[in-house]
Structures are given as C-alpha cells and as structure tokens.
Amino acid sequence: MENFLTLMTGGGALLLDPTIWLLVLAGTAYGIVAGGMPGIGATLAFGLVLPITFTLTPVQAVALLMSISVGVAYGNSIPAILIGVPGTPAAILTVLDGYSLHKRGETGLAVGVGYISAVAGQLISIPIFVLALVPLSGLAYIFLAPEMFGLYLLGVVAVVSLTGKNVVKGLIAAALGLSIGLVGLDPIQFQPRFDFGFSILRNGFDTAAVVIGLLAVSELFRSTRQVFQWDALVGSFRMKFPSVRTLLPTIRPVLLGTVLGTGIGAIPGASGTAAAMIAYQQAKLTSKHPEQFGKGSIEGVAANESAQNAANSGELIPTLGLGIPGSGSMVLLLSALTVHGLVPGPQMVAKSPSLVEAAVGGMLAASILLIVVGWWLARIMLKVVTINRSVVIIVALALVVVGTFSLSGRVFDVLTALIFGVIGYYMRRYGYSVAAAALAVVLAEGFEKNLRSGLALYDNNVWTFVSRPMTAALLLLALAFLIFGIRGERRMRRSLRMAEEERPRGAENAIAAADTNLSNRRATETNSSDNDQSGS
Amino acid sequence: MVAEATKTTPARARDRWADIAGGLTFALLGVAIAVIGQVTLREDIKGDLLGPKAFPWILGTGMFIGGLYVATRVLRMPADRAAAALESEGDEDESGVPASTVRCLTVMALTLIYGLLLTPLGYLVATPLYVAAGLYLLSVRSKIVLVLVPVLLTAFCYYLFAEVLTVPLPSGLLTEPLRAIGWAR
Numbered sequence: 243m244e245n246f247l248t249l250m251t252g253g254g255a256l257l258l259d260p261t262i263w264l265l266v267l268a269g270t271a272y273g274i275v276a277g278g279m280p281g282i283g284a285t286l287a288f289g290l291v292l293p294i295t296f297t298l299t300p301v302q303a304v305a306l307l308m309s310i311s312v313g314v315a316y317g318n319s320i321p322a323i324l325i326g327v328p329g330t331p332a333a334i335l336t337v338l339d340g341y342s343l344h345k346r347g348e349t350g351l352a353v354g355v356g357y358i359s360a361v362a363g364q365l366i367s368i369p370i371f372v373l374a375l376v377p378l379s380g381l382a383y384i385f386l387a388p389e390m391f392g393l394y395l396l397g398v399v400a401v402v403s404l405t406g407k408n409v410v411k412g413l414i415a416a417a418l419g420l421s422i423g424l425v426g427l428d429p430i431q432f433q434p435r436f437d438f439g440f441s442i443l444r445n446g447f448d449t450a451a452v453v454i455g456l457l458a459v460s461e462l463f464r465s466t467r468q469v470f471q472w473d474a475l476v477g478s479f480r481m482k483f484p485s486v487r488t489l490l491p492t493i494r495p496v497l498l499g500t501v502l503g504t505g506i507g508a509i510p511g512a513s514g515t516a517a518a519m520i521a522y523q524q525a526k527l528t529s530k531h532p533e534q535f536g537k538g539s540i541e542g543v544a545a546n547e548s549a550q551n552a553a554n555s556g557e558l559i560p561t562l563g564l565g566i567p568g569s570g571s572m573v574l575l576l577s578a579l580t581v582h583g584l585v586p587g588p589q590m591v592a593k594s595p596s597l598v599e600a601a602v603g604g605m606l607a608a609s610i611l612l613i614v615v616g617w618w619l620a621r622i623m624l625k626v627v628t629i630n631r632s633v634v635i636i637v638a639l640a641l642v643v644v645g646t647f648s649l650s651g652r653v654f655d656v657l658t659a660l661i662f663g664v665i666g667y668y669m670r671r672y673g674y675s676v677a678a679a680a681l682a683v684v685l686a687e688g689f690e691k692n693l694r695s696g697l698a699l700y701d702n703n704v705w706t707f708v709s710r711p712m713t714a715a716l717l718l719l720a721l722a723f724l725i726f727g728i729r730g731e732r733r734m735r736r737s738l739r740m741a742e743e744e745r746p747r748g749a750e751n752a753i754a755a756a757d758t759n760l761s762n763r764r765a766t767e768t769n770s771s772d773n774d775q776s777g778s
Numbered sequence: 779m780v781a782e783a784t785k786t787t788p789a790r791a792r793d794r795w796a797d798i799a800g801g802l803t804f805a806l807l808g809v810a811i812a813v814i815g816q817v818t819l820r821e822d823i824k825g826d827l828l829g830p831k832a833f834p835w836i837l838g839t840g841m842f843i844g845g846l847y848v849a850t851r852v853l854r855m856p857a858d859r860a861a862a863a864l865e866s867e868g869d870e871d872e873s874g875v876p877a878s879t880v881r882c883l884t885v886m887a888l889t890l891i892y893g894l895l896l897t898p899l900g901y902l903v904a905t906p907l908y909v910a911a912g913l914y915l916l917s918v919r920s921k922i923v924l925v926l927v928p929v930l931l932t933a934f935c936y937y938l939f940a941e942v943l944t945v946p947l948p949s950g951l952l953t954e955p956l957r958a959i960g961w962a963r
Contacts, residue, residue, distance in 0.1 A: 408848075410844050410847055410848060411848060413840070413844055414804050414840075414841055414844040414845060414848070417808075417837045417840050417841045417844065418804070418841070420833070420837050421811055421834075424811070424815075424833060424834055424837070428819075428830040430826055431826060431829070433819060433820065433830050435818075435819060435830060436811075436814065436815075436834075459889075463882060463886055464869060464882070466881060466882045466885040466916060467871060467878060467879065467881065467882045468871055468877045468878075469875075469881075469916055469917045630918065630923070632913060632916035632917060633913065633918065633923065633927055635916065636908075636912035636913050636916065636927075637909070637927070639885075639889055640892075640905055640908060640912075640931060640935070641935065643889070643893060643896070644901070644905075644935050644939060644947070647896065647945075648939060648945040651945070653896055653948075656893040656896065657890070660886075660893050663886075663889075664886055667882070667886070668800070670868065670869040671796075671868045671869065672793070672796060672797050672868050673797075673868045674800070690833050693828065694826055694827070694828050694829075697826075697827045698826060698827070702827035704827075
C-alpha cells in the first residue's frame with residue numbers, strides 16, 4: 243500500500259511541472275489526430291516522434307509517449323462513430339454500434355458514451371495498473387505458449403460471435419483472415435508459404451494494410467454506390483451531451499471493460515484489440531439486451547472504449563515490470579528508455595520508480611485534458627460529417643492511401659489495402675463479416691505460433707498441453723463462448739422473427755408512411771443539390 | 779409488406795446467383811489452400827507435431843465445407859425465401875437513394891490506378907488528379923470544390939507527412955524541381 247501511494251502521489255506531483263503539461267498537450271493532440279486517421283495508429287505515431295524523445299529526459303519521454311497512447315485510444319473512436327471507419331483495429335467494434343447510433347441520428351449519444359467510457363477507462367485503470375504492477379506482472383512467468391494459444395483461441399471464438407446473421411459465413415470469413423496470415427514465413431520452421439516465388443511476399447502481407455483494406459477501404463468503396471448527404475439521411479444534426487440518466491446503463495460495461503482491459507492488456511502479446519473484443523463479448527453475454535449489440539448498443543460502445551483505453555495501462559505492466567513489451571508501441575517505449583541508459587528488466591522499476599510515476603503522470607494529465615477538451619474536440623471533428631459526403635469519402639480514400647504508404651514506404655502495401663478493400667466490399671455485400679476476417683488476420687500468426695511451439699515445448703504431448711490449468715481454463719472458456727455465442731445468435735434471430743410476425747398492422751402502415759416521407763425528402767434534397775452543382 | 783419483402787425481383791435473383799458464386803469461390807479457395815499447402819511445403823523438423831502443412835489443411839478444408847454449404851443452402855431454398863435471407867445478411871444500401879455498382883467499380887479502378895501511379899507520377903501530381911476525378915465521379919460539380927479540395931488536401935497531407943511526420947513521399951515527375959529547392963534528395 244505504501245508503494246502504491248508513493249507511486250500515485252509521485253505521478254500526481256508531475257502535474258505541477260509546466261514542461262510536462264506542454265509535452266502532454268502536444269502528445270495528446272497528436273495522438274488524437276493519429277488515432278483518428280486510418281493507417282497511422284499508436285506504433286507508427288510512436289515511431290515518428292521517437293527521435294524527439296532522445297532529446298528529452300526519460301520521465302518526459304515516457305510522459306509524452308503515454309499521452310500519445312491515450313490520445314490514439316480516444317481518437318480512434320471518433321471516425322469509427324462518425325464515418326464507420328475505425329482509426330485503429332482496436333476501434334473495430336465501436337464501428338458496429340457507434341456508427342449505427344450515428345446513422346440513427348444519435349451521434350451525441352454515441353460520441354458521449356465513447357468519450358465518458360474512454361476517460362473513465364483510462365482514469366480507473368491507472369490505480370489498477372499501479373496496484374497490479376508487481377503481482378500481476380508475475381503472471382507473465384506462467385503465460386507460456388500454451389496459455390497464449392488459449393488466449394488467441396478465445397479471441398478467435400469471440401470473432402465468431404461477431405459473424406452477424408450467418409454463422410457459417412462468419413466462420414468462413416474468419417478462416418479467410420487466418421489464411422491471409424499463412425502467407426509469408428512459417429512462424430516455426432521459417433519456410434516460405436504461399437509466396438509463389440515473389441520476394442515481396444516473403445514476409446507476408448502487412449497486417450495493418452490488410453486490416454485497413456478489409457475494414458476502411460471496403461466501407462469507403464461501398465459508400466461510393468450512393469450519392470447523398472449525411473444530414474439528409476438523419477435529419478437535423480445535433481450532438482447533445484447525453485443526460486446522466488441515459489448514461490447509467492453504461493456503468494456496468496465500463497467497469498467490466500476497464501478491469502478486463504487492464505488485465506488482458508497486461509498479458510504480453512495481447513493487445514487493446516483483444517481486450518476490447520473480449521470485453522465486448524462479455525458485456526453482450528451479461529447484458530439484458532444482447533440483441534442490440536452490433537446495432538447501436540451503448541453498452542457495446544462503452545465496453546469497447548473503456549477496455550481499449552484501459553489496455554494502455556495494462557500494457558505498461560509487463561513492459562515496465564518485466565522489460566517484456568506488451569505491444570509494438572511498448573517496444574518503441576523501451577527503445578527510448580535504453581537510449582537513456584536504462585536497462586529493461588524486472589529491476590527497472592525498483593531502481594527507477596520515476597518511470598512508473600512518469601507513466602502515471604502522463605496518463606493522468608492526458609486524461610484530464612480529455613475531460614476538458616475531449617468533448618469539444620469530438621464536436622469539431624463532427625463538423626467533418628456535415629461536409630459534403632462525397633468530399634469526405636474521396637478525402638478519406640486519399641488519406642488512407644498516403645497513410646498506408648507511410649507504413650513502410652511501399653506501394654505494395656497501398657495495393658494490398660486497395661485489393662483487400664475490393665474483396666471486403668464483396669464480403670460486405672453478401673454477408674461475410676469483414677470484422678471477423680480483419681480480427682482473424684491480426685490473431686493469425688500468434689495463434690499458429692503458440693500452438694506449435696507450445697506442443698513442441700511439451701514433447702508434442704497434447705494432453706499435457708491442454709491440461710495446464712490456465713490453458714484448460716481458457717480453452718473451456720472459449721468453448722463456452724462458442725456455444726453460448728451461437729445459441730444466443732439463434733435465439734436473437736428467433737425472437738426478431740417472432741417480433742416481426744407479431745407487429746400490428748397499424749404500426750406497419752405508420753412505418754411505411756415514414757419511409758415514404760423520408761425517401762421523398764431525400765429525393766427532393768438530392769435534386770436541389772444537383773441543380774445547385776450543375777448551376778456553378 | 780411481407781409479400782413485398784419476399785418478392786423475387788431481378789436484382790434479388792442476381793444476388794442469389796452471386797451468393798452461390800461466392801460460396802463456390804470460397805470452396806475453391808479452400809481446395810487451393812489445402813492442396814497447395816500439401817504439395818509445396820516440406821516437413822523439416824521432426825519435433826514439430828503439426829508442421830507448416832497443418833493449418834493450410836485445416837483452414838482449406840473448413841473453407842471448402844463452409845463454401846459448399848453456403849452455395850447449396852441457397853439452391854435448396856425456395857427463391858423467395860432465399861431472396862429475403864440474402865437481403866438481410868449483406869450490408870444494405872440506404873433506402874430511397876439509387877445505388878450504382880458501375881460508379882463504385884469505377885472508383886475502385888480509379889483508386890487502384892492512383893496507387894499504381896503514385897510512384898511514377900509522384901504524390902504531388904497523382905493526388906490532386908485522383909481527388910478531382912473522384913469528386914467528379916461522385917457527382918460534385920462545383921468548380922470551386924473540384925479545384926480547392928484537391929489542392930488543399932494535397933498540400934496539407936504533404937506538409938503533415940513529409941514535413942511534420944518526416945515520411946518521405948514519392949516525388950515522381952517533380953523529383954528534379956523538388957531537388958532544386960531542397961525538398962527532395
């Protein structure tokens with residue numbers, strides 16, 4: 243307890259340093275922009291400012307990088323909600339519900355829930371991270387390959403539960419995603435697989451480019467099928483902060499997401515995406531209204547946003563506690579620290595507790611900034627939606643192209659994103675879940691690698707592999723997820739079908755009339771807009 | 779309203795056959811993955827129980843079975859039920875607004891061409907051309923928008939990526955002029 247209070251107050255004391263505030267302000271703003279632009283993400287955002295951190299003290303460097311991380315985790319939800327394109331893979335699930343809410347004209351509710359959940363997840367996870375730093379990081383010693391396989395299997399099963407209305411098509415989509423991960427070097431024997439002799443495929447497809455293509459580019463291509471304006475679709479556009487009463491149902495998923503996000507983020511190799519996925523699934527399973535998930539559930543948005551923001555703190559636990567980076571961005575954080583002569587490892591925190599204080603201070607300051615300006619920033623970014631939709635789509639496509647190019651400076655990555663965008667377009671048209679495929683691409687390498695290396699670790703004894711307590715628990719949990727997920731999906735479809743059959747005729751007539759009115763209004767606005775443009 | 783939802787229109791009939799084609803495509807892809815994996819890969823390390831062939835085999839077989847199931851499911855259903863089922867599964871277009879597959883395919887082709895010409899033409903030449911053409915395809919006719927948006931976007935992104943984020947962007951046709959003013963190596 244004494245150590246906990248020392249670290250927390252030390253982090254708080256950094257808030258008295260104006261230099262830290264300047265760095266955090268710049269880092270948070272940069273992170274929000276980077277998170278809001280598909281193709282950038284935390285790892286690239288870290289990599290681009292790394293040379294700057296070499297000129298700072300270790301405390302300043304950690305505070306800056308953590309504020310970027312906080313900004314990215316908040317910023318990625320804004321395009322996910324407003325235009326249906328996640329800023330980073332961790333916001334994939336925010337698209338499902340947040341974008342649905344936006345299209346229904348409940349933008350303020352979606353953004354408000356995302357904002358509150360992000361801030362709450364971040365703030366609550368900070369003391370959890372400090373409390374758990376030492377004992378939680380001890381889990382890293384028992385999370386060997388079998389346990390990591392169990393965790394990835396759990397992730398894949400969670401993907402299946404996102405298959406929408408056709409489970410088989412969802413499984414096919416997940417298999418496609420895993421198959422994409424087969425291209426490149428075999429993770430154990432390093433044999434080239436499915437590269438067909440092309441050296442550029444030797445290391446496989448760039449995962450970020452594939453995910454951007456499947457999720458972002460496919461939706462942008464699909465958007466070009468129709469020309470209309472967003473405000474014509476949802477009527478008058480307002481973004482009003484939701485009332486406290488409206489936000490009450492989000493308390494449970496926020497707390498659930500925060501705890502799960504911090505815990506799963508602490509597992510080396512896991513990520514904010516996996517944490518968000520599992521938190522979303524758990525929130526759905528324990529919700530009183532699971533049928534709303536994927537169609538505009540604020541609980542879904544809350545669980546996803548709180549989990550992926552809390553994972554920022556979770557990733558620091560193995561990184562600072564053991565010197566084992568929790569993610570790609572954490573690798574860069576450690577690189578920045580080694581330049582300053584610090585040796586990553588279990589003793590780093592004991593010898594340099596200021597690093598933990600810097601992380602606490604950076605995340606705390608960034609969270610405070612979000613509380614003050616986060617809603618206002620989201621409202622500013624909301625203006626984008628009222629701009630001509632055609633302009634937004636083409637600008638977004640151009641940004642995705644340059645963002646994808648910036649991953650490695652290769653046109654091949656751009657073409658990868660565009661081709662998978664075409665594939666994703668057809669998947670969307672005919673009911674194959676691009677979310678399932680994209681998530682499976684992210685999990686593919688770890689899934690196979692941990693299974694095969696884990697079996698090798700136990701002399702290929704499958705029973706020993708699966709009977710490790712933590713592995714067995716994860717595998718059983720995955721099985722339970724699968725059974726309940728599929729049964730729950732079928733139950734939902736049955737209840738929706740029954741609801742359709744029981745809907746009274748009067749309601750049908752009212753809905754038909756409303757549909758006609760909306761179509762007439764949209765047609766009128768489209769005609770007048772065409773007249774304006776042709777007259778220019 | 780129920781009768782309306784299950785009526786087989788020409789568009790829905792096309793969707794039905796497209797879904798069958800999609801299922802068969804995945805089935806064939808599964809066969810290809812499984813067979814190529816078995817034929818081209820070697821088992822080198824004895825201690826590796828599964829080896830590099832296992833996952834291609836598992837995934838390919840699963841995709842084959844799933845693809846066949848999807849294709850035959852549609853064939854087994856009455857046409858009107860199949861139409862309704864397919865419509866509910868895919869991402870629907872916004873109601874009341876005409877949709878154009880030709881426009882969508884044209885934008886896809888344009889974007890692919892943009893990607894291919896990014897290096898030979900350079901970012902500063904290819905991007906404004908792409909943006910202007912894309913806006914025109916999406917029915918933007920305002921001359922001010924067609925000029926300003928491509929120019930401002932190109933300039934903003936160039937400044938952000940090349941100057942602030944120091945990501946080198948391809949200079950293409952403008953390599954020499956940019957070198958002369960010190961903006962390219």
